[in-house]
Amino acid sequence: DAMVIQNPRYQVTQFGKPVTLSCSQTLNHNVMYWYQQKSSQAPKLLFHYYDKDFNNEADTPDNFQSRRPNTSFCFLDIRSPGLGDAAMYLCATSRDSEGWEQYFGPGTRLTVT
């Protein structure tokens, strides 16, 4: 059973054209995370939602925004994608207690042309 679902799996966008990536979860977890992973690098946390509370990492560019309209869904908006934003974007969820597992989605591979 799918638990963390990301759509689309592959996304191609043009330089400067806004793009939205989608994540949904069937786990009813409080916390949802967005990570950026470039080739052969570790995932880098962009931000997370604790319920409706948005928490931005200090070094996340303003170009990246997020929305969480309800518990199940979370969106990553890239307002003006640059070539350097081409990467795998991973969504993850967890409960709000210490030690709980983070479950990752399959990722969306973003290509910027």
Add this chain to the structure above:
Amino acid sequence: KNQVEQSPQSLIILEGKNCTLQCNYTVSPFSNLRWYKQDTGRGPVSLTIMTFSENTKSNGRYTATLDADTKQSSLHITASQLSDSASYICVVSMFSGGYNKLIFGAGTRLAVHP
């Protein structure tokens, strides 16, 4: 600075052989340590998770160890299979502000050859 370092960066072994991957960390406060397997183009999948008081944990052919005193962990893979070819990522968790912040290692890329 909170860091997780893994070695080796990459490893090639023959099918059926065993291997051990290493992880050193300087993360504080420590919550738990996880090993993930990430196939190419896929999201990470959890193999093991260990808290401060656990020394070893197994998941099938995968056995993880943790030495909280020396801040070292290892992942041992027994009787490797071709499907074990993947990146193995060591992740240390800090619990702060009501959520687990994960500090990722750069991973060890394992290739299992027939």
